[in-house]
Structures are given as structure tokens and as C-alpha cells.
Amino acid sequence: xxxxxxxxxxxxxxxxxxxxxxxxxxxxxxxxxxxxxxxxxxxxxxxxxxxxxxxxxxxxxxxxxxxxxxxxxxxxxxxxxxxxxxxxxxxxxxxxxxxxxxxxxxxxxxxxxxxxxxxxxxxxxxxxxxxxxxxxxxxxxxxxxxxxxxxxxxxxxxxxxxxxxxxxxxxxxxxxxxxxxxxxxxxxxxxxxxxxxxxxx
Numbered sequence: 001x002x003x004x005x006x007x008x009x010x011x012x013x014x015x016x017x018x019x020x021x022x023x024x025x026x027x028x029x030x031x032x033x034x035x036x037x038x039x040x041x042x043x044x045x046x047x048x049x050x051x052x053x054x055x056x057x058x059x060x061x062x063x064x065x066x067x068x069x070x071x072x073x074x075x076x077x078x079x080x081x082x083x084x085x086x087x088x089x090x091x092x093x094x095x096x097x098x099x100x101x102x103x104x105x106x107x108x109x110x111x112x113x114x115x116x117x118x119x120x121x122x123x124x125x126x127x128x129x130x131x132x133x134x135x136x137x138x139x140x141x142x143x144x145x146x147x148x149x150x151x152x153x154x155x156x157x158x159x160x161x162x163x164x165x166x167x168x169x170x171x172x173x174x175x176x177x178x179x180x181x182x183x184x185x186x187x188x189x190x191x192x193x194x195x196x197x198x199x200x201x
Contacts, residue, residue: 011023013037014072027087039188042183046178056126057125059081059131060082071095071103080105124151124156125156131160157178162187175194
């Protein structure tokens with residue numbers, strides 16, 4: 001007897017790099033909303049000089065679109081973190097299909113993971129992709145936790161995607177906006193972490 005498996009009903013396309021134009025399937029999960037091709041293309045144009053050899057963190061990874069794109073374009077290592085077992089299973093499957101290496105996939109609540117990881121992992125991330133579910137308050141809750149976790153390199157770049165404009169008052173004072181744009185109903189930003197005031201004296 002053959003058991004029919006539920007097939008993923010969505011797909012994404014890798015835009016550039018060694019896996020250019022590869023299409024990957026991911027499950028239909030409520031609230032899972034991959035960064036669109038248009039937005040990813042703009043984002044990675046912004047980051048084109050930062051991605052090669054970078055350590056990247058795809059927090060609230062969902063489909064893993066940003067982290068996979070980073071690996072395709074030469075990132076050294078990517079950590080994918082998401083609370084959904086279905087999402088992380090799909091990310092692992094897709095990375096296996098691509099023959100990827102130098103990554104980890106963690107099925108865990110992102111806030112819990114940040115609280116526990118600290119510097120114990122030994123990894124500091126050069127690029128952070130931060131795209132929590134729009135219908136939540138997670139962005140406001142996570143940004144200071146990220147800064148306090150000491151997982152970001154001192155000049156790390158942080159990508160933020162949101163359904164509404166992001167106020168600078170929401171973010172750590174040492175995150176400086178470098179780029180911003182709106183595509184349809186999506187606001188997206190690139191920030192860079194600078195040395196907090198009072199340090200390095």
C-alpha cells in the first residue's frame with residue numbers, strides 16, 4: 001500500500017549565485033510569507049559586497065529564502081532558526097537537494113534561541129535577516145534581545161522586513177539605517193550596527 005504524502009504547494013526561486021534559477025518547494029504554513037523575488041533582489045544588491053564569506057543568521061527563517069540566497073552567493077555559514085518543524089524540515093530538504101554545506105537548521109523559538117545562544121556558540125554573525133511574522137509583536141520584542149545576545153559582529157548588517165514603517169525608537173541606538181524601501185505593502189530596511197556609545201574608549 002502506498003501512502004500519499006502531502007505535497008508542498010508553494011515555491012521560491014533562487015535569484016543568483018551557484019544555484020541561480022533553482023526552484024524550491026516549501027509547505028503551505030499559515031503566516032509563512034517568503035521575501036519576494038523583487039525584494040530579495042534589491043536586498044542582495046545592497047549586500048553584494050557583504051555576503052561573500054559572511055556568517056549569516058536567518059531568524060524566523062520560514063522558507064529559508066534569504067539564508068539560501070546568501071549561501072548561493074558565497075556566504076561562509078548560515079544559521080536558520082524557526083519554531084515550525086514543518087518549515088525547518090523543508091529547509092533541510094531543500095538544502096540537501098542543493099547539495100549545500102556550511103549551515104545549521106534549528107527548530108526552536110527564535111527568542112528562546114537568542115536567550116540561550118550568547119557567545120557560547122563561538123559564532124558572530126555579519127548579516128542578520130530579521131523577518132518575523134507580520135501579525136505579531138515579535139519585531140519589537142526581538143531587536144534588543146538580538147543586541148544583548150552578543151551574537152552580532154561589531155559592524156554587522158541587519159535586514160528588517162515589516163508590514164509597517166519601523167520607527168527608529170524601536171531599535172537599539174547603535175543600529176544605523178543605511179537603506180530603506182517599500183514594495184507594495186512591505187517596508188524593508190538595511191541597518192548597520194556600530195560601536196555603542198561609551199565603548200572602545
